[in-house]
Amino acid sequence: MIVGEVPTLDHFKLAFDAVAKQRQYDNRLTIVSYEGRTKPLWAAETVAYIAWRDGALDYMFDELAAVEAARSRRRRLKVHRPHHADRLAEMI
Template sequence: MWTPDASIIVTAEQKAAKAAAELTDTFRLAIQSHVDQTAQSRRYDSGNSLASYVASTNEAWAAEAQAFVAWRDEIWAHAYAELDKVTAGARPVPEVAELMAELPAMVWPEAA
């Protein structure tokens, strides 16, 4: 009689967890790319680079960094809230472009 090898059996729960992780990773990479491209549009290396200017002695750079960090926080809060809705079954899985279109636009501070 054949005995299944329990170490190679994949359960429905494991499949669902893997799919959820892959979905989250797909959206995370797209959003992080958007964040970094937004910072690069202002000649910073990345979002992390721009955020590091939040306490800059250069008022213009500090203002850009403060606005950027607030925007970045808003984007991630929205994205995770929407993905939580997907996980809970309250929302169908959006296309990446659909979720990206929902994200708030970056509003840069007025130049001094």
């Protein structure tokens, strides 16, 4: 990812896969498939992973909302901010 670039869902999917692979699972889908298993280690890892992933998704969606709000604010300011030529025309 480029510095200053807004992360996308694909960036998060790559991060989710990387964390799952650190725990020796193939990817994010494999680790969550172990939910409810009878082996305590697998069940605990799945619960911890899902809690972490959900927190990361909450963060992602909060950041996306903040970016969209900032864009919307900038658009409103551009629309409502008179151009200097308009101000000059009003003065004449």
